[in-house]
Amino acid sequence: MTKILLAGFTGSMGQKAITMINETEGFELSAVYSPRANQSAADYGLADSVSVYNQLADIDSDADIWLDFTTPDSVYENTKFAIEHGFHPIIGTTGLTDDQESELIQLSKDKQLGGLIAPNFGLSAVLLMKFAKQAAEYFPDVEVIEMHHEDKKDAPSGTALSTAKMINEVRKPHEQGDSKETMPGVRGGDYNGIRIHAVRLPGYIAHEQVLFGGSGEALTIRQDSFDRSSFMQGVKVAIKNVKNLRELVVGLENLL
Ligand SMILES: NC(=O)C1=CN([C@@H]2O[C@H](COP(=O)(O)OP(=O)(O)OC[C@H]3O[C@@H](n4cnc5c(N)ncnc54)[C@H](OP(=O)(O)O)[C@@H]3O)[C@@H](O)[C@H]2O)C=CC1
Numbered sequence: 001m002t003k004i005l006l007a008g009f010t011g012s013m014g015q016k017a018i019t020m021i022n023e024t025e026g027f028e029l030s031a032v033y034s035p036r037a038n039q040s041a042a043d044y045g046l047a048d049s050v051s052v053y054n055q056l057a058d059i060d061s062d063a064d065i066w067l068d069f070t071t072p073d074s075v076y077e078n079t080k081f082a083i084e085h086g087f088h089p090i091i092g093t094t095g096l097t098d099d100q101e102s103e104l105i106q107l108s109k110d111k112q113l114g115g116l117i118a119p120n121f122g123l124s125a126v127l128l129m130k131f132a133k134q135a136a137e138y139f140p141d142v143e144v145i146e147m148h149h150e151d152k153k154d155a156p157s158g159t160a161l162s163t164a165k166m167i168n169e170v171r172k173p174h175e176q177g178d179s180k181e182t183m184p185g186v187r188g189g190d191y192n193g194i195r196i197h198a199v200r201l202p203g204y205i206a207h208e209q210v211l212f213g214g215s216g217e218a219l220t221i222r223q224d225s226f227d228r229s230s231f232m233q234g235v236k237v238a239i240k241n242v243k244n245l246r247e248l249v250v251g252l253e254n255l256l
């Protein structure tokens, strides 16, 4: 039985994860954490055996896995806590800086503890990033548009940033258009010359387009998550395989 501690259990992803865990043979939800939790497990519709925590420092659990869908502000502290206490971290929460990520990877190596940071658990997004990196070798002129629900706390999305980083690994650096902005920010964010545009609208869940332009032609790669269930297969794969790793790795593709 794989025991799971779920951080951010009251959130949109947390609720989907609870359903997935309860429906998966061999998985057991053993603890949940959210800072504003103030009711019993039963009040949250959870089994009595599930421990409910609202303070990081109080967590005392024999869970194997720390599954995190919380907030960009808390993810670093949570992940550090998880590694220091021997939980295999599976981090879906976005917003870790490069420095924080490097520090956490080093900490996991010191402890020889496997874990995963996945900017996106959806197969369509993982493939989009892979294909975009491939295409960028031939089409260095590229812009990224990500579209999300209006409650999303961070911009750009972790997936868009990760896409830009992967493209940046192979793209020949060059200037791409020199329009003067007559409205501040209208050309979007800038990751090493790769423009990222973030759209927030009701009705949307999580979507991304990578637009490549060439001489007289264009290539557009798009993925859509129409429902948060799209992320759960990837979370399941991560929970089943993370124990085989000996350090924190970035990207679900490392476990597929
Ligand atoms: N990797 C992936 O595939 C995906 C990643 N995500 C990412 O997951 C994260 C959560 O998304 P979503 O569920 O939509 O967000 P929600 O806002 O719906 O949920 C956030 C959760 O975090 C909790 N929380 C708030 N503050 C803290 C804190 N200081 N410490 C710990 N927990 C806290 C909230 O608890 P409370 O109710 O008590 O405030 C709530 O349970 C985001 O970063 C999002 O980008 C989302 C979808 C897919």
Ligand SMILES: O=C(O)C1=N[C@H](C(=O)O)C[C@H](O)C1
Binding pocket: 094, 119, 120, 121, 148, 149, 152, 153, 156, 157, 158, 159, 160, 205, 206, 207
């Ligand atoms: O907040 C979300 O919803 C999502 N967050 C992740 C991100 O920032 O890339 C993954 C997915 O896009 C949904």
